[in-house]
Structure formats: C-alpha cells, structure tokens
Amino acid sequence: MSEPPRIELVPDRERGRGTTVVVNGAPQSHVDLSDPAYLLFEYVQHLAAVIDTLPSPLAAPPTSPLAGPLAVTHVGGAGLTLPRWINAERPGSPQIVLEPDTELTEVVRRDLPLPRRHRIRVRPQDGRTGLAALRDASADVVVVDAFAGGRVPPELTTVEMFTQVRRVLRPDGVLLLNVADEPGMRYAVRLLAGLRQVLGHVAVVATHEVLKGKRFGNLVAIGSGGPIDVDALRRRVTRSPFPTGVRDERELAGRLDAAVRFTDADASWSPEPPPMKGWRLR
Template sequence: MNPGGPDVQLVPDDDGRGGVTVVMDGSPQSHVSLDDPAYLAFEYVQHLATVIDTLPDGPLAVTHVGGAAMTLARYVSAARPGSPQIVLEPNVALTELVRRELPLPRRHRIRVRPQDGLTGVAGLADASADVVVLDAYAGARVPAELTTVQFLTDVARVLRPDGLALLNLADEPGLRYVARVLAGLREAVGEVAVIASHEVLKGKRFGNVVAVASGGALDVTGLRRAAARAPLPTGVRDAAQLARQVGRVR
C-alpha cells in the first residue's frame, strides 16, 4: 500500500507476522509490528533497546530526535508502561500517515512535536530526560548540525545526571566518522562507548553503530553482559578500545 504518496510507502511484511516497513525514497526507514512492539526487525534498533534495557526498572523519560514510525518509542511504552516520551519529527506528513495507518497503542504517553532536532532540543527543560535518542537521517547521513559539540552540549543539558545519550550512526569500515562524533560526545557529555554487530565493529562491512554517552558512570560491564545475550552477534567497545582501533581524532 502507498497511502503516503510516491515518496513514502508502507510495505507489509510477507511472513505473516503483521509487520510493516516504512520506506522513504526507496530506502527502508523503520519497521513496526502493531501486535508485538517488542519485535524489532532492524539490527540497530535492537541495539538501542539493549542499552535502554540496562537502565533501572520503571518508567523512563525519553526524548527521540527523529521519529519515523516511532518503533523505539512503542517499544519503551510497552516495556516500561507510563514512560513519558517526546518525539521530535519535523515531517508532519509522515507523522500523520503513521498515526492514521499505524496507530499508537492505547494509554501511551508519547507526544510528537513537529520540530527539527536543533529547535526541539533547545526548547526542552534542563535535566528533563533519562535518555535522549538521536536517530535522524537526511539521505544516508545524520544531519551535520546534530553532531556538533554545540548541539551535543545542549543534549547534555537536557539529560539527568546519570542519563544516556544514544546516537544511531552509520559508517564505513574503519569507523572514522563514528570516531569523530565520539570525540565530540566525550567533550560535550562524558564517558562513551559503542555497541554494534561484530562484523561492523571489526570493519568487515558498512553498518550502523550505536554510540552511548553519559555524564555519569557508564556501565560498560552491564552493556557487555546485555550484548552477550543479544539474538545477533553483538559487541561493545569502550573508549580505550576505540582509541586503539581508530587512533586519536578530533
């Protein structure tokens, strides 16, 4: 089906599970299973959820920069009922399509704001989020203005003392782009690590890496335990390991 016009398509899965993939300009953007929000088809979304699952039990205040079909917001809503969430998604037509064709669950606390990341984060209160997730793409790259030290400093302002910033980054083997973003995260937020598939971390293929940063103590040991339980081969690199692998970058 194609209720969103030529640039946005909702493509039903053919495996009988009832899932739908949101495709924009021919590229899959997100996947939703209305019947099972814990089913996360995209590898990087599994990694985002893995990190969130290491946080203490109970509701979480989560801000999402980039919404699409709100897959991760639906997961948090199901896994941690009562979680207040803000989704910053400037594409109003996409949001309307998703709300109409892929409605959010009952009793959710997800608020969608038609704002870009810079504007939306600037309008948030200090220490108002347990987690800030950056999953925004223009074409095949995160918009450059969302990876500057200035923007990441604003993200740090919004985070609570032990809060987490999670960034979905795509990179070539070698991870030089990821390393540059991590350098900014270290300066703006604090301790950093990454989680991704073993193949991506070892430089065997292009792929997505989830960067994790916290102004408090980052539980890298807990992340490694969680990664070991992941359904796909998944690894974690701390700052020292990344420095040895990539070298020093600015």
C-alpha cells in the first residue's frame, strides 16, 4: 500500500462545510473559510472556551473587555484554525504563530487563505526558539498546540519551557496547552505540576469521558499568573456540544503535590495515541 501524501486538504463532505488539514495521515486542523467561528474539533472548542472568559487589557469603551483584542502567541499553527477564530471573535488581536513546517504553512496560506486585514504573523520557527526571540511581557495568552506523530514533543512541557513562557506573558497572562493523555492522566498531572510551580494557578478542561478516565483523549491545561475564573469557565463549557468539565487546582491539589515535574533533563513525549479508529475526533 502506498504512503499517503504528506499534506492533504480533505473537503468535509459529511458535514458539507470546511476542510480538514491532514499531515502524514493524521488530521491536524479543520478550517471553514465561510465561517471561522465554526470549530469542529472538541479540544479547539475548549481552547476557545477559555479565551472567551479572558478580559482584554486592550479594550477601549464602548467595547466590552470580554470582546476586546488580545495579544496571542501560538506555538504550532497547522491550518491556523484558532488564530482565524480569534481574528473573527476578537477583531484587532495581534497574533504571532510559531510554525517550523514551512511547507505546511505555504500550502495552508495558498489554499486556505487568511482573511483580509488580519493581524496574524507566521514565523518559521519552533516553539522554544521563537519564544526566546519575543519581548518580555508581550503576550496576554500563549497557546501551545504542537504535535509530532500524534504526540507532544517533550521540550514543550518542562519547567524551563514554562519559565520562558512566563517571561513572554504579562503578569496575569495565561498559558494554554493542548495535550493528549491516557486514562489516569499521569502525564497531564506531571505537566500541570510544573505549570503550577512556574505560573501559580492551574486548571484543566476536557470532556467528561476523558476526565473520568474512560478514554484516551485531549485535555486543555491552563496555567495563569493570576487567579483563574473557574466559575465563568464552567458556565462557558456548558455551551459545548460535548459534555465537558473543568478541574480546578483545589480538586487537583493532592495529585499535583505528589507529581514529579518535567524538566529539560527529565522530559518525555506524551503517550502514544491508539490507532486512529480508536480516536474520537470531533
């Protein structure tokens, strides 16, 4: 059997809308050019839910702080789904995307073009290199959504990585990480322990099935320099089409206290995903 093309843009005929960006046979992003607010994958909906609860320090009256622009840095770009959503929902948001795969970026920008008057800048750099070049306190939000072979690279989950992100974030800024884990969340707990050590406040968002250990799946880990509005986030995720929950630092405290944090000297890839037929990509 021949290998699939490295990069494919697959029309979503089942739903009659959008395109799935597939890299090495694995779905990476879903993009609907006619409606950038439409988010198919559940973890992207969870990232958006957190961002929906964040006030904008750049908003000027009469704009609501919850609708004003945010300065966002993305580690990982793929189809640029979340940057497109932020551009639509938070107009005027300056965004930097660190995506080292220049071939992927070229295909996406050519065949799934960005909207006019966007403020999205894509830099051909990996996360650690790109973050090191950014100014101190230049971002309200940093989103890490980068996978290789279906797994999160180890250098993106360490205390040293989070310390670099803390430098780039404003004092009450927020770091969001899309990670995948097995039932039991042992990998995610180690990551969250490092987040809490560096940023001070943590929470996690995922479907109830993942939080209850019923399946392998994606979780959005949240680290913040200021208190996380967990009540607002819980209200927001009730609008998710999939039953979704939030675990705050109080609920996670016992496991985080006992966890060994990832460092550059002791890091690991996220768990290997099951065969594609075992995933539920929504």
